[in-house]
Amino acid sequence: MLNIDNNDTITAIATPPGVGAIAVIRISGPLSFNIIDIIFQPKIKNIKSRRIYLGYIYSKNTLLDKVLINIFKSPNSYTGEDIIEISCHGSIYIQNKILDLIINNGARLATRGEFTFRAFKNGKLDLYQVESLLELFDSENELDHNLALNNLRGEVSRIIKTLRKKILNLNTIIEFWIDFSEEDIKKKNILDFKKLLVNIRNHIKDLITSFKLGLVFKKGIAIAIIGKPNVGKSTLFNVLLKYDRSIVSNKSGTTINYIEENIYIDGIKYRLIDNAGIKKNTLNKLELKGIKKTLENIKKSEIIMYLTNKINPKYRHIQRYYKDLFKKEIIFIINKCDLLKTKLKRQDSPILISAKYGIGIKDLLNKLKSISERFRKNNNKTIIPNRRHYEELKKALFKLNQIKDNIKIGIEPEILSLILKEANYSLEKIIGTITNEEILFHIFDRFCIGK
Ligand SMILES: Nc1nc2c(ncn2[C@@H]2O[C@H](COP(=O)(O)OP(=O)(O)OP(=O)(O)O)[C@@H](O)[C@H]2O)c(=O)[nH]1
Ligand SMILES: [Mg+2]
Incomplete structure (x- = not known):
């Protein structure tokens, strides 16, 4: 206690x-x-x-x-x-x-x-830094370690404090409306108010969207290995894991349910997912279930490794399809290059590999590293990795949206002021200027004795 x-x-x-x-x-x-x-x-x-x-x-x-x-x-x-x-x-x-x-x-x-x-x-x-300290203890790869370290230095706390100040400025404008009712002054003030409100809401929205990236840093960048049955997805999965985790056989449809494992490359954590093969026109219930899971995994992954065995002239279309529709990075891979009759030049895309004989794996890893650089670059941005903070930010945004709507219909300034206080309250709960014993107990109980 x-x-x-x-x-x-x-x-x-x-x-x-x-x-x-x-x-x-x-x-x-x-x-x-x-x-x-x-x-x-x-x-x-x-x-x-x-x-x-x-x-x-x-x-x-x-x-x-x-x-x-x-x-x-x-x-x-x-x-x-x-x-x-x-x-x-x-x-x-x-x-x-x-x-x-x-x-x-x-x-x-x-x-x-x-x-x-x-x-x-x-x-x-402050409480935000305390929770960043916990994130630092829990961190297990370069991306979430850097993130926790940056947050411990107090950057987000400063941003939250600035947002609070801006919300207090909004409140000052509202109090002015309450005290003075001259229409000309009020009109100009409403414009200032709206501008500041948009600025605060945009800033909070950015922090809220950053949470998803924070989760990726923590849980690892998800890579779904997909393609038709028997193209060698499980073989590649095992090669990247460096041990035989997934069953490989020459029988089409070997992987029925997906398998997920973590790998670390250059300090970055990835969640590698071996999927059931995508088969057209199947009525087999088990296969359909496997394909459904594959689609779910595509949605929840950041990177797709798309495997085929032959040179598909449509690969650029497929690439665009995944990029535009799913907003995913796609690495197009031709596996079993040892069996290819026509000799292809090694080039950036599609990447030629033989998972079975270990050919081209270096090229594939280099491609993966270059895509991951994008994530590493984002590492310096302001990112909220903690769900409690994320929830409080959503509450604050909800209240600010209410203000935006209420101002349109001319709700009394006294009520607007109350709603603003609630938005401010959520921000204070993040840095701990306002908190309660239950939250504190919950947070500090996660530390060990001696810290
Ligand atoms: N020659 C050759 N055979 C390969 C290569 N990679 C995989 N294979 C073989 O292709 C067959 C299918 O491999 P899997 O890894 O099970 O293929 P999969 O895509 O996981 O198949 P499903 O799980 O059925 O969708 C196995 O017999 C592998 O040994 C390769 O690079 N060259
Ligand atoms: Mg398989």
Whole structure:
């Protein structure tokens, strides 16, 4: 449970449980320096911030360990309080002995996320940054790691704060209408109001659409491998995965249900989906179900790998079809090039490969990398990866849309002002200037003890 108003000195082991070369024990709060004065030798006169001291931890007269301690004086620390970080030897015995010693001298064990909660309470991080920290811990590839890191630096928080300010400006204009009713002034004000409203709504819309890209970064760029039965989709799937995951056979219709696996290429995560072959004019119920799933996978993928075995002069049409209709990147691939009678020059598109004999796979990966660059470039943009923030932004936009509609039909300014407050409330909930215990508990409970 979160200790919202509590000011105790807290402590915890910050490194993962178990034996390691070293372990780090943290202390934060008003008693931090007193405790170190009792348990650390030699005594430190005039403790200096951001300094490392080498010495010994004693429990009364018993030597426990030789350690390094790191000192951060309030307010220039992670929590904003006085912090000591003890780097001790990593045996479980020593870690627990030192932790007990700290507790016996006045600290208590921290709860989950309590160090970060104090950073939030003391204005070191806002709630958006706290949640970005969680995203950073959860990140498992370059794209979502960069995204979380950028957000932790506070860029989105700044944008949300600017939007809030603009909403307050809207409210000032409305209050002006309430106080003064001269028509000429009001007309000009309405124009200003509308302009600002469009600006805010567009900005929020951009943030809302960015969520989809954020999800792609987190879950991985989805690639659907599709084509007619027996063209070698599962063989290519296994080659890219580097192990035999999908069943391959010369019997047409081997893959009935799709298979999905993650792969990492150059730090980017992809979700590779091997699909059932698309067969024209089938009445077989099982095959129809498989094709339906293939179509669903096409829709939810960012990239399509379209496999054939022969040179299809219509490939440019097919490419355009997928690009225009589904808004997908398509990589056109001719597989089984080892069987091709006519010798084709290797060219950019279609890409010639033999999945079975490992020919052309490098070309295919290069093509994939060049498409992925587009995603990497977007990595610097402002992206909202968190569903809670996304939902609050949608609520804010809904309220601003209501204002746009209500202004047309001449609703009283007092009511507009109330709706604006609700839009503002949603933005405040994102950065945590307004929040409730339940939300805080839910967020900080996702941290481990020691963070
Ligand atoms: N010669 C040759 N044979 C290949 C190549 N790639 C796949 N094959 C063979 O083609 C047959 C079909 O391969 P699969 O990977 O099962 O084809 P698929 O597209 O997944 O087929 P379905 O699941 O039935 O839609 C198997 O016998 C493979 O060994 C290749 O590059 N060259
Ligand atoms: Mg297959």
